[in-house]
Amino acid sequence: MGLFDRLFGRRVQLEPDLAGQLEAWRGRAEADLSADFDATRYVVVDVETTGLDLARDRLIAIGACAVENGEVVMADSFEIVLRQDRISAKDNILIHGIGGEAQREGLEPAEALLRFLDFLGKSPLVAFHVTFDQTMIKRAVKEYLGFEFKHPWVDLAYVMPGLLPQFAKRYRALDDWSNYFEISNFARHSALADALATAQLFLCALPLARDKQSSCYRNLQDLEKAQRWINWTG
Amino acid sequence: MPAPNSLILATAEHLSRFAPFDSMAREHLIWLAERLKLAYYGKNEVLLSPEHGDVKRLYIIKQGAVQVEQGDSGNAWLELHEGESFPLGALLGGRVAISTFTALTDVFTYELSADEFRELLRLSPVFQDFCTRRIAALLERSQRSVQARYAATTAEQQSLRSPLSSIARRKPVTCRPETPLREALDTIQENRISAIVVVEDGDRPVGVFSVRDLISRVILPATDLATPMREVMTPNPVSLPSNAHAFEAAMLMARHGFRHVLVADGGRLTGVISEKDLFSLQRVGVTQISATLRSAMDLDTLVRASEDIRQLGHNMMAQGVAAEQLTQILSTLNDLLTQRVIELECSATKDCRYAFCWLAFGSEGRLEQTLSTDQDNGLIFTVPEGETPDQVRACLLPLAERINRALDACGFPLCKGEIMAMNPKWCLSLDEWKTCFARWIDSGDPESLLNASIFFDFRPLLGQEKLAEELQTWLLAKTVATPRFLHQMAANALRNRPPLGLVRDFVVDGEGDQANTLDLKLNGTTPFVDAARVFALATGVAATGTAPRLRGAAPKLNIPESEVEAWLSSFFFIQMLRLNGQHEEMQAGKAMDNRIDPEELNDLDRRILKESFRQARKVQARLALDYKV
Numbered sequence: 001m002g003l004f005d006r007l008f009g010r011r012v013q014l015e016p017d018l019a020g021q022l023e024a025w026r027g028r029a030e031a032d033l034s035a036d037f038d039a040t041r042y043v044v045v046d047v048e049t050t051g052l053d054l055a056r057d058r059l060i061a062i063g064a065c066a067v068e069n070g071e072v073v074m075a076d077s078f079e080i081v082l083r084q085d086r087i088s089a090k091d092n093i094l095i096h097g098i099g100g101e102a103q104r105e106g107l108e109p110a111e112a113l114l115r116f117l118d119f120l121g122k123s124p125l126v127a128f129h130v131t132f133d134q135t136m137i138k139r140a141v142k143e144y145l146g147f148e149f150k151h152p153w154v155d156l157a158y159v160m161p162g163l164l165p166q167f168a169k170r171y172r173a174l175d176d177w178s179n180y181f182e183i184s185n186f187a188r189h190s191a192l193a194d195a196l197a198t199a200q201l202f203l204c205a206l207p208l209a210r211d212k213q214s215s216c217y218r219n220l221q222d223l224e225k226a227q228r229w230i231n232w233t234g
Numbered sequence: 235m236p237a238p239n240s241l242i243l244a245t246a247e248h249l250s251r252f253a254p255f256d257s258m259a260r261e262h263l264i265w266l267a268e269r270l271k272l273a274y275y276g277k278n279e280v281l282l283s284p285e286h287g288d289v290k291r292l293y294i295i296k297q298g299a300v301q302v303e304q305g306d307s308g309n310a311w312l313e314l315h316e317g318e319s320f321p322l323g324a325l326l327g328g329r330v331a332i333s334t335f336t337a338l339t340d341v342f343t344y345e346l347s348a349d350e351f352r353e354l355l356r357l358s359p360v361f362q363d364f365c366t367r368r369i370a371a372l373l374e375r376s377q378r379s380v381q382a383r384y385a386a387t388t389a390e391q392q393s394l395r396s397p398l399s400s401i402a403r404r405k406p407v408t409c410r411p412e413t414p415l416r417e418a419l420d421t422i423q424e425n426r427i428s429a430i431v432v433v434e435d436g437d438r439p440v441g442v443f444s445v446r447d448l449i450s451r452v453i454l455p456a457t458d459l460a461t462p463m464r465e466v467m468t469p470n471p472v473s474l475p476s477n478a479h480a481f482e483a484a485m486l487m488a489r490h491g492f493r494h495v496l497v498a499d500g501g502r503l504t505g506v507i508s509e510k511d512l513f514s515l516q517r518v519g520v521t522q523i524s525a526t527l528r529s530a531m532d533l534d535t536l537v538r539a540s541e542d543i544r545q546l547g548h549n550m551m552a553q554g555v556a557a558e559q560l561t562q563i564l565s566t567l568n569d570l571l572t573q574r575v576i577e578l579e580c581s582a583t584k585d586c587r588y589a590f591c592w593l594a595f596g597s598e599g600r601l602e603q604t605l606s607t608d609q610d611n612g613l614i615f616t617v618p619e620g621e622t623p624d625q626v627r628a629c630l631l632p633l634a635e636r637i638n639r640a641l642d643a644c645g646f647p648l649c650k651g652e653i654m655a656m657n658p659k660w661c662l663s664l665d666e667w668k669t670c671f672a673r674w675i676d677s678g679d680p681e682s683l684l685n686a687s688i689f690f691d692f693r694p695l696l697g698q699e700k701l702a703e704e705l706q707t708w709l710l711a712k713t714v715a716t717p718r719f720l721h722q723m724a725a726n727a728l729r730n731r732p733p734l735g736l737v738r739d740f741v742v743d744g745e746g747d748q749a750n751t752l753d754l755k756l757n758g759t760t761p762f763v764d765a766a767r768v769f770a771l772a773t774g775v776a777a778t779g780t781a782p783r784l785r786g787a788a789p790k791l792n793i794p795e796s797e798v799e800a801w802l803s804s805f806f807f808i809q810m811l812r813l814n815g816q817h818e819e820m821q822a823g824k825a826m827d828n829r830i831d832p833e834e835l836n837d838l839d840r841r842i843l844k845e846s847f848r849q850a851r852k853v854q855a856r857l858a859l860d861y862k863v
Contacts, residue, residue: 065241071345072272077241181340184297186244196241196272200342203274 012146018110022145025117031124033152033218037206040217041076042067043123044199046191047133048096050088054132059140060084060098060106062116063191065199066123070206072199078119079192081106082140096189110144113137120151124217128174128198130155154220156201162227163208177201242267245344249294252317253397253479254364262358270344272296275337282321283334289324292351298341303334322365325351332548332821398483398497398507399476406496406506408433411440411464415452418443418463429494431503432467439496439503441467446493473498476505483507527570533640536574540644543567547605551817557809558781565601568646569594572611573696575640583633588626590615591697592637595653599691600763600779602809605816606826608647609638610688612660614667614701623663634661653688664701671709678722686723690767691778706776713771720772724861727764728854732757732847754815755828758808758843761850762801765857772860780805793856801853804846811835811843 014022031040045064051057059082066076081098083106093099106112116137127133130153141149160177161168171177174197178185183200187193205220214220238246245267249255255263275281281293281300293300300314314320314335324331325348346354355362408431409418422430422445429444443466451457451466473496474482483495497505523546526539547564576592596610597603613634617623634655642648655661662670671689674682690709694702713719752758759780766780769787777783781802788798816826835843857863 063241069271070273074241074245074270074272074344075268077239079239079241182297183342186248187240190240192239192241193244200272200274203272203342204276204340207274207276207279 012110012144014110014145018114021114021118022147025114025121026147028122031122031152031217033124033221034216036215037210037217038069040068041121041123042126042202042217043120044126044195044202045120045133045137046127046194046198047136048098048189048191049132049136050084050092052132054135057136058082058084058088059109059136060088060096060103061191062112062137063193063195064116064119065192065195067126067199067202070203072196072203077192077196078116080112080115082109082112083107096191097187109140113141113144122151124152124154126154126156126198126202128156128177128201130157152217152221154217155224156198156205158224158227159205159209159220160201162223163205163212168227174198174201238264238268245270248296249317249344254360255317258358258360262354262361265357266346266354269346269350270294271346273343273345275341275343277337277339279337279341281335281337281341281343282331284330284332287330288328288348289321289331290348292319292325292346292348293321293335294319294344294346296342296344299338300341300343301336301338303336326365327818327821329821397477397479398474398505401480401507401511406431406503408437408503409463410434411462411467413463414459415457415461415463415466416459419459428508429506430463431471431496431506432463433503437503438501439471439473439498441469442471442494442496443467444493471496473503474507475499480507523567524570527567527574530574530578533575533578533643536571536578536640537644540571540646543571544605544645547813548817548820551605551813557806557813560813561602561604561809564605565598565603568598568603568607569695571644572641575644576637576696579633579636579640582636588615588618588630589698589701590630591699591701592655592695593692593702594695595692596688597691599693601693602763602780604809604813604828605820609641609649610653611638611641611655611695612653612657612689612692613655613662614698614705615661615663616698616701617663617665623666626663627658627661631656631658631661664705667705668708671705672712675712675716675719678719680726683722683726686719687726687764687767690771693778710771710774710776714774720768721861721863723764723768723771724857725863727761727768728858728863730756730760730764731854732761732850750833751829751831753828754808754812754830758828758847758850759805759812761854762805762808765853768857768861791860797852801849804849807842807846 043064043066045062047059047063048061049057049059061079061081064078066073068076081102084103087093087100087103107115125134134153138149141147156177157172157174161171164171167176167180171180174194175188177183178197178201181201181204183197183204185193185197188197209215209220209223212223214223242264246260246263249263249267250258255266258266275298282289295314295316295318297316300318300320302314302320320335321331321333328348355365407421407425407427409421411432411434413432418430422428428446429442431439432441432443434440441463443463447466447468452459457466472486472492474486476497476499478497486492486495493509495507496503497507523539523542526535526542530536530539543564546567547560550560550563572592572594591614593599593612593614594610595612597607598610613630615623615626615630617626638648638654638656648654653660671686674686674689690713692702692705762784763780766783766787769775769791770777770783773787773790775783775786775790777786784798784802787793788795811830812828815828815830819826832843
């Protein structure tokens with residue numbers, strides 16, 4: 001992508017059937033963020049990228065699983081590798097374990113992203129350190145599907161300290177909270193495995209939230225906002 | 235269906251580390267993983283309890299620990315861990331859970347809906363096998379019929395299904411064949427262990443020495459402590475591979491009376507399993523209850539403890555404890571309870587100056603009580619110089635009646651046939667008992683024979699045990715010397731034939747609600763019990779239990795050990811079915827009896843039951859042969 005495209009965006013020409021899929025997704029009904037936890041499907045997401053630079057690094061893989069009725073529905077899970085024209089560096093491969101061949105054999109990015117959107121539907125998103133996942137997905141969607149991906153997100157990195165303030169100072173990373181709840185991870189730094197660990201953390205968060213009279217996604221968003229405020233002032 | 239994603243694969247892989255998933259076909263595991271939901275329970279949260287109604291899901295622990303309590307008694311008896319599933323019994327029976335399952339830590343569980351659970355039963359024979367008869371696979375692998383006794387268990391708890399590698403946590407303590415005895419004993423002492431393994435070439439086990447061997451091999455023969463271990467050890471120790479299941483070790487122990495089983499892979503020692511490791515769970519319950527019994531100061535406490543005993547019996551059923559152990563544990567606890575009842579009543583009686591002994595008859599006398607049992611007891615007493623038996627009896631009967639009524643309150647209903655110590659007929663002096671027994675032996679009429687089959691299984695429970703021993707010695711001398719009586723007992727026993735049919739598997743009887751059922755006590759266990767009694771009375775074996783009687787009498791009658799063990803495994807298998815039936819009847823809130831509908835058994839249990847009845851006929855054939863009936 002040239003500097004011009006980068007600055008002004010470019011018009012993406014999608015194959016008709018992909019364009020049709022995208023229209024169908026955009027037309028789906030928005031989720032009710034005030035509905036009770038048990039009445040909503042949430043999608044917990046994690047991404048793997050070529051590095052940690054939000055501006056330059058590219059999205060390699062998306063892992064996601066659905067939480068419904070306060071449970072992870074194992075079969076309602078998703079993982080996809082986006083085809084890379086340029087294979088990421090070796091030290092990067094060592095982190096997520098998606099090798100060069102797998103990167104080359106990934107799905108064409110537009111199609112991969114559409115499949116993700118199809119899995120996601122309009123379910124509200126949950127992640128740990130949302131900024132990263134959100135930025136990466138947003139940029140890829142913009143680049144390959146040509147639109148602004150605006151979607152509700154909740155960040156457990158802020159929600160958890162809000163629910164368990166006594167650990168706010170000590171616990172920062174997903175691993176900290178996973179250790180606290182003894183959540184095992186079948187393959188750390190695989191997008192789907194991390195998404196599952198995050199989803200388990202989300203399950204742990206739900207009863208704690210209910211204890212604080214929070215019963216819907218919007219309450220969690222409010223809690224997150226308040227926590228960001230505390231962090232900012234604190 | 236698209237190829238399973240890494241989450242499904244990882245879940246299947248995780249499950250495959252635990253039984254029964256470890257032996258399930260991969261496609262079925264994937265099928266299962268694709269249908270699981272992952273749920274979270276905070277510490278102390280209740281996952282499942284009887285109040286939740288019919289069980290809607292199978293729970294498989296992904297991580298964390300779950301505590302199992304009896305009903306809502308708050309009495310924890312079991313902990314479940316990663317990879318364990320529950321509640322199998324309730325799911326199979328389509329009923330509510332018996333126990334309350336509470337998260338001890340943060341717990342994540344994989345959950346499968348009841349419908350899908352049933353679908354999986356149909357799909358996967360391995361899973362079905364595991365759920366319906368957890369030991370069946372083993373039974374089929376090995377034809378040894380002793381294992382049949384375990385086959386009928388459906389259980390919630392799977393500690394006996396765990397691989398030995400997960401139980402043998404301690405590093406085995408070893409010495410070498412040339413190690414002097416003194417040094418080995420020092421090692422045993424330092425490590426506070428009960429057995430040491432003798433190894434060659436670093437870790438090849440060649441023998442075992444346990445502290446139980448001390449008396450017979452060291453102390454009594456005054457063995458020199460410089461003797462090398464090679465000479466005092468038990469050579470050729472039995473070992474199991476670390477992937478063998480705990481129940482295999484339990485069976486080895488039960489079968490051979492071992493207290494320790496070695497764990498070895500490729501001839502290399504990796505661990506030692508002691509009896510305590512295997513039965514620690516049950517022991518907790520047993521010890522607690524027996525402590526309560528011993529210290530009970532009033533009847534109310536004993537009544538509560540009696541409920542605990544019954545509950546323990548059901549729990550042990552659910553855990554798949556073998557019938558032989560289960561009936562013995564129940565009888566032992568019931569003994570303790572009865573003893574405490576007697577002690578309390580005696581201390582409440584101002585002057586009980588007569589020496590007496592409380593006797594247990596029937597199944598209690600044989601240490602073969604099931605979950606439903608009424609009273610069969612009596613008194614034997616001495617008559618002081620210058621007094622008459624009637625005087626003593628007059629003094630003891632009110633005490634006996636209080637004891638009988640207290641036992642009734644503890645859940646042992648008064649005997650309909652009035653075989654109880656409060657009945658003047660069964661509160662007798664030593665001489666009166668002898669007279670009574672002699673009359674039965676000499677007359678041999680049907681009533682006498684019936685009485686003999688109940689009273690001759692007597693066992694002292696509390697008091698002057700010498701009185702009972704004297705009666706026992708006298709009785710055996712009398713029966714051994716009275717072949718006519720033995721012949722009549724044998725003929726009587728043979729009137730009761732095991733219900734094997736020529737056309738169908740079983741001959742069933744009963745009417746109304748009991749149509750098409752058969753009586754496991756009358757037709758199943760009684761032939762073994764009756765035959766064992768005749769053999770014991772004929773050979774002067776003092777034991778009262780069916781197993782010790784048969785094992786004791788067999789050498790004297792030249793019955794091969796293998797034959798006796800086949801009889802006993804059949805006997806215990808039928809006992810297990812009885813217990814199972816009573817267990818299920820209690821769960822269903824029905825009156826407990828000994829009847830089952832063979833159609834309701836699974837194929838393997840039916841096959842084993844059939845085989846067991848055949849064994850019962852063999853015992854009878856032997857009896858018929860010996861007594862030419």
